Amino acid sequence: MIKSPLFTIGSITLSAYLFLVGSSLASEAYDADTYGPENPLVWEKTNKVVFSHKVHTMDAEIECSSCHDDLFGMESGTDMNSDKVTMKAMEEGQFCGACHDGDTAFGVNTNCQACHVLPDDPLIWDSPGKAVFSHTAHVEEFGFECATCHSEIFSMKKGTALANKDFTMASLKEGKYCGICHDGDSAFNVVSQCESCHFPPTEKIIFTQPVKAVIFDHDIHLKKGKLSCVSCHKDVFVMKKGSFEGQQLIQSENPAEKRKYLEDLHNKYCGTCHNSSQAFGYLTRCTVCHVGVKGLEQKTGGDKKEDAHGKAQH
Numbered sequence: 001m002i003k004s005p006l007f008t009i010g011s012i013t014l015s016a017y018l019f020l021v022g023s024s025l026a027s028e029a030y031d032a033d034t035y036g037p038e039n040p041l042v043w044e045k046t047n048k049v050v051f052s053h054k055v056h057t058m059d060a061e062i063e064c065s066s067c068h069d070d071l072f073g074m075e076s077g078t079d080m081n082s083d084k085v086t087m088k089a090m091e092e093g094q095f096c097g098a099c100h101d102g103d104t105a106f107g108v109n110t111n112c113q114a115c116h117v118l119p120d121d122p123l124i125w126d127s128p129g130k131a132v133f134s135h136t137a138h139v140e141e142f143g144f145e146c147a148t149c150h151s152e153i154f155s156m157k158k159g160t161a162l163a164n165k166d167f168t169m170a171s172l173k174e175g176k177y178c179g180i181c182h183d184g185d186s187a188f189n190v191v192s193q194c195e196s197c198h199f200p201p202t203e204k205i206i207f208t209q210p211v212k213a214v215i216f217d218h219d220i221h222l223k224k225g226k227l228s229c230v231s232c233h234k235d236v237f238v239m240k241k242g243s244f245e246g247q248q249l250i251q252s253e254n255p256a257e258k259r260k261y262l263e264d265l266h267n268k269y270c271g272t273c274h275n276s277s278q279a280f281g282y283l284t285r286c287t288v289c290h291v292g293v294k295g296l297e298q299k300t301g302g303d304k305k306e307d308a309h310g311k312a313q314h
Contacts (some may be wrong), residue, residue: 030054034185036064043080048117071098085157112146113139119158127162129169129239129275130199153180169239194229195222206296208264209244214289225279236272 007176018190030038036053043049056062068074072095079085079095090097090108096115100108138144150156154177159169161177172179173188178197182190200218207214221227250261266274266282270289274282291299 030058041076041080045081048119049080049115050117051115066099071095082293109147110145112150116146125162131197132199133197155178169193192228192230194233198229200229204299207244211290215291215296215299216289231273236269 015186032038035057038054041051041053043051052314057064058069085095087108090100093101097108099105102110106114118135118139121134123135125131127135138149139146154161167177167191171177172182175183179190181187182194188196200222202219205216205218207216221232222229237243249298250258252258252261263271263291271282273279280288288296
């Protein structure tokens with residue numbers, strides 16, 4: 001059936017009218033005097049929390065007087081900017097906990113994301129080794145609850161773990177902190193897939209002891225050689241900068257003793273792989289790693305000579 005221009009124009013006009021009326025009704029439907037502020041309240045202390053009056057008053061049909069002034073003062077920020085409103089206080093039935101007790105409404109120690117906003121990703125630690133953690137990956141992708149880790153494993157307060165002297169790989173291997181789940185069964189073991197959390201060094205490392213001007217590149221070994229961090233750490237190299245600081249070249253005039261010392265040194269470290277089987281032998285292609293003083297000056301631009309020789313970077 002062919003529609004007339006008059007019919008088409010009338011339909012468009014009616015649709016526009018209904019849209020405007022609908023929009024007007026929607027904007028007038030919310031009464032701030034009756035339901036409280038329409039926009040969510042956001043608190044940054046101590047963790048980012050969002051509260052919606054609309055959800056409680058308009059949707060759940062709770063009266064303003066149910067919370068004001070017995071639980072919360074009517075003046076904005078009176079309670080939330082104080083030190084009184086804490087998770088402990090709520091768990092004891094104060095403030096939000098008066099209703100969020102697990103019976104009247106979900107308990108304050110469950111359904112955390114209903115109120116709390118996940119921290120901006122990622123969290124990055126620089127100590128004891130540079131590592132990254134993603135809340136989004138654990139909560140949204142793997143479906144964990146905040147309560148899975150907080151506050152039994154990690155305190156909800158930022159920086160608490162780093163302040164603990166036992167927040168180390170050794171503790172993780174013993175089943176503490178991340179190691180509670182990353183045990184090889186629940187999730188990958190803490191001693192594997194290092195690159196999932198840790199950042200390999202991007203700059204070339206210059207060894208100054210026991211032999212000067214030796215350059216090592218993690219990038220070549222990890223990307224081109226497709227090795228994992230655990231291929232060398234910790235069985236071959238300690239995962240700590242400066243672990244070679246105390247080592248000195250043998251002091252002997254006997255060429256045989258010097259050669260024996262260097263062979264033992266190579267076999268203990270780089271020679272573990274560089275044995276002409278897994279990788280080129282350490283007795284061949286020496287200049288791949290040993291660049292000499294002149295080569296080092298060229299690589300560092302000359303002006304970094306003192307820094308490169310004065311401090312070991314591994």
